[in-house]
Amino acid sequence: MSVALTLEDVGVFYRRRTSLFNREKHWAIRHISFEVRSGETLGVIGRNGAGKSTLLKILAGILAPDEGTVKREVATASLLTINLGFLPHLSGIDNAILSGMLMGLSKSMILEKLPQVIEFSELGDAINEPYRTYSAGMKARLGFGVSFTADPDIILVDEVLGVGDRDFRPKSTRAMKEKITSNKTVVIVSHNEPLIRETCDRLVWVENGTVVATGDVDPILADYARPRSGR
């Protein structure tokens, strides 16, 4: 199986302020090494503050590591985000174009896929109305529709599954699961164990900013669930 992305000894520090003029280095993640293989669904688990969000930013190419290297064999890896860059006073359709472009689609590509987005989001003529007039459900549907048209080589998912009102939620959850279980390369950060068991091929377990274990889902989940002493 070919490798889509490799992290080698990656570390990121933040500077924490200790007093007015003093700051100290705090490593959010350090000595992280693992690979993301093409076509797999890789789960990242870890408790709050383990460094998962920093790790996702590294994978997405938003943040450059302070040490170590990231090797990319694919062109794009991006976070699945809903309603990215939406402006309230702009129409739904203009927001869809803008958001799609911010997610890395070319303008011609998003224009081509626009009918699909409108159909998926079930907005009909309301697509030309200003976004601020939409109900919460309509906003979620449009955001989800746009996010799904952007099709990066690696999809990074941060704990979002199923958005929208009661009628739309099953549809969005199904679309999401289909994408995750398809041949796409997906990295998913989640606390939802049944979902991880169902969708992931492998797991990376992160704790205190570093990798505790990498490998098959079941043994790692079993270890993860076990209460540990000394922490």
Place this chain on the structure above:
Amino acid sequence: MNYLDIILFKTWADLRSEASRAYIGFLWWFIEPVLYMSAFYLLFGLGLRMGGDNFVHFLLCGLIPWKWFSSSVSNGSQSIAASAGLINQVYLPKFILPTIVVLTNTVKFLVILPILIVVLLIGGEQVSVHWFGLLYLILLQFFLIWSLASFTSAIVPFVPDLKYLIENGLLLLMFLSGVFFDLGRLDGDIAVALSYNPVALLIQAYRDVLLANQWPSVSDLAYVSGFIIIPAALSWWLFSSLDKKFVKVI
């Protein structure tokens, strides 16, 4: 990937979004500067009668380029810090953020400029071949604004306190740029010092072209062109070394 498309579409979207906030939308771009200029006309043209006959024209030729400069630099300096939500979710080369702010303000300036010209013509100024010099002045000012907005936008996320300095610095710079008075009347050390201020030189050049019907000073414009290299080079260096570090601090 073509970032020019994003820059242009986002510029259009921001302008569009701003316009649709008011009932009469785009019309405000015309009405607002007309009201703005009328206020000065009333105050100095009819009321105070200070500073000589041409004082209103003198003032407008300084105020309008100044407004373009100050709102671009002021909003531009905040552009990266204000986009925290966006740049934490998706990778964007950060230079596009101040660029978009500068472009939206440039569009507004380009709407106001013809109005200024109409006001000047109604007020009795004569068109001459020297007015073609405006093209170069606008281009020069665009690059000056772009480089300064980019430079400050790259620093503000790391030193948020600069926000206050920039606002007050701009206020000071307005007085040091001869918006309200003719720097040519000053002499001595202060005149020498102010002759290094690129904004003052630009405003002087606008007045030379529009009011005095003469070509702007070549050496002044050469100096301003050279000056731009400093913030432009610093911005280029900051953006190429920090592009993927900004999310650490915002």
